[in-house]
Amino acid sequence: MIDNLINHFDNNLLLFPFFYPLYCNISIIMKSVFHIKIPSLLENIRIVESFIDNARDKFNLNDDIYGNIMVAVTEAVNNAIIHGNGKDKNKEVDLSLEVGKEKLFFTIKDQGKGFDPDSLPDPTAPENLLTIGGRGIFLVKSLADNVDFLDNGRTVKMTFNVKNSALN
Numbered sequence: 001m002i003d004n005l006i007n008h009f010d011n012n013l014l015l016f017p018f019f020y021p022l023y024c025n026i027s028i029i030m031k032s033v034f035h036i037k038i039p040s041l042l043e044n045i046r047i048v049e050s051f052i053d054n055a056r057d058k059f060n061l062n063d064d065i066y067g068n069i070m071v072a073v074t075e076a077v078n079n080a081i082i083h084g085n086g087k088d089k090n091k092e093v094d095l096s097l098e099v100g101k102e103k104l105f106f107t108i109k110d111q112g113k114g115f116d117p118d119s120l121p122d123p124t125a126p127e128n129l130l131t132i133g134g135r136g137i138f139l140v141k142s143l144a145d146n147v148d149f150l151d152n153g154r155t156v157k158m159t160f161n162v163k164n165s166a167l168n
Helices: 002-012 042-059 063-084 136-143
Strands: 025-030 033-039 092-100 103-109 146-150 155-161
Touching: 033 042, 042 063, 042 092, 063 092, 063 103, 063 136, 063 155
Parallel strands: none
Antiparallel strands: 025 033, 033 092, 092 103, 103 155, 146 155
């Protein structure tokens, strides 16, 4: 019975690297959802990168999709840490990966006040071209196949189409 439980666990776990810092909570919500929770510290972006690297390996993602996911997800987590949670290490950012048929869904949640994504200035407008910053959400929307802002902007859900991967 123990062997069956261990095999079940191994077959349903996104293989994480050898270690994550002890303050990072890693859980499996169900067979197709993987979740990490990190304190709002910029150095924790490396944990997110490792999470994405392991998803690439587990699901055999091609380099283009992997690159889009890496940039979009790390940008959204970075925004959650800086703008959402104000770099408050006592607030956490939740990152989950849900596996669907030919799709990966990444959801990032912060504990901030939220924001209205429609009120952000267009970074491609001539008056904003030389502005420092303000391109993160534009970048996320450009790289993901779909982006939804929920819970007054505290939650970002990105969809990536991943045909020809190990999901099929």
